[in-house]
Amino acid sequence: LSWKTRYACEGEADKAPVKAPGSKSSGWGFFTWFLIIFFLLIASYIIFGSWLNYNRYGARGWDLIPHGDTIRDLPYLVKDFASSTMGRLKVGESRGGYSAV
Numbered sequence: 001l002s003w004k005t006r007y008a009c010e011g012e013a014d015k016a017p018v019k020a021p022g023s024k025s026s027g028w029g030f031f032t033w034f035l036i037i038f039f040l041l042i043a044s045y046i047i048f049g050s051w052l053n054y055n056r057y058g059a060r061g062w063d064l065i066p067h068g069d070t071i072r073d074l075p076y077l078v079k080d081f082a083s084s085t086m087g088r089l090k091v092g093e094s095r096g097g098y099s100a101v
Contacts, residue, residue: 003009049066053059062068 046065050064053064053066057063062072065071
């Protein structure tokens with residue numbers, strides 16, 4: 001019986017892996033590239049949307065940014081979401097959404 005992993009043998013998992021001479025580390029991982037591409041896409045969306053709003057509508061200031069009102073409301077939306085979530089997680093105070101008469 002031949003195992004192709006060092007984790008199958010007792011005590012071998014604690015040893016450092018043997019690297020082939022001349023091999024390099026893999027570099028940046030998937031998550032790093034995902035974040036870089038994600039932020040580049042967001043930046044290009046804002047830049048292209050601002051350029052489009054400037055040339056098409058002559059917008060200035062906050063009106064340049066696409067969905068600027070939503071971006072400005074984001075802190076309040078997060079606060080409302082957190083408040084709602086914490087209200088649902090409280091134990092013992094739930095009345096099923098109805099108040100006492």
